[in-house]
Amino acid sequence: MAFRYPGGKKYIKSNHSKVTDTPARFANRGMSLEQDINETNKHYNATGKAVIHKKPTPVQIVNVDYPKRSAAKITEAYFKQPSTTDYNGIYRGKYIDFEAKETKNKTSFPFGNIHPHQVDHMKQVLHHGGVSFFIIRFSIVDETYLYDASHFIWWYTEQTQRKSIPKQHIEENGHRLAIKYAPRVDFLDIVDHVYYS
């Protein structure tokens, strides 16, 4: 199923260097959360600390050309809605699964862009004994939090008043992540404290 992001927002894939659009909202910020996490995972993988990868963007391929003596070229494809979270892997023997999101909102984290089957997926991961969380960045104030999936699931499924989570709840029940040089966003440091102690 092809889809368009809400509000007709353009798809900007920060690690596709050939896509020349620059995401305006990160212009003054340096790296996007996605870039930070990709760098962090690269660091974890290279040092043998964990095996965590971002899943490829799901794409519905409609047409492919096979020119002689050169690479197959996809000439028609559409973005598909993801059915799982973006990141998963293994750390200290446990299955780790998470989603990373940025918001420009200053006071709350809106549910927009989180799909119901992603939430179902997180519920199932918790049910099977995996570690599941969000990494949420409030980009205006440049604050990044690890926030357990169980909290998110409560707000998403157990109440109908709000379409967002108050930032205060994330501050009080999540865990602030410091931005460092390498690894950029050392979320496993928090995972150690929260899930293994």
Added chain:
Amino acid sequence: MAFRYPGGKKYIKSNHSKVTDTPARFANRGMSLEQDINETNKHYNATGKAVIHKKPTPVQIVNVDYPKRSAAKITEAYFKQPSTTDYNGIYRGKYIDFEAKETKNKTSFPFGNIHPHQVDHMKQVLHHGGVSFFIIRFSIVDETYLYDASHFIWWYTEQTQRKSIPKQHIEENGHRLAIKYAPRVDFLDIVDHVYYS
């Protein structure tokens, strides 16, 4: 990095219904191994037995059109070499990670199409305590085996005489999978015996 399959073989994605090419080699066989495993995972996910998904095909997106009032259309993209295996997830609290391959070869399983960083990835998964294996189908004789990654890694890295694994070794050290109605390829039944007993 864009690539072309060895021998200029066409990309055929069996679960992309709009791609009309029919994979000739499965014409008499019913379902491909990939379809069998996707059905099996769907069954596991739906019954709450495990959470296992196929990763999307990695694609390097070069150009995207944003027509008004319709879905963003990818007009230029290339297949990328995968850096991990195709399937992962969680089962009985453990991280599960595997690759599925079919071969038309009758007497051995060739290394072709397995990339060095996929093998590195499997090594790392084992190192971190995950379950890692291949599901190998010899399509001419229609035999399907679960074969632990440690065996594959040995043949791939510890000897230089052969570029394939003798089928006999897979028969003797792997585990034959029966093809059933639902789930089609009940590999978790074997996983129970091999990794949890």
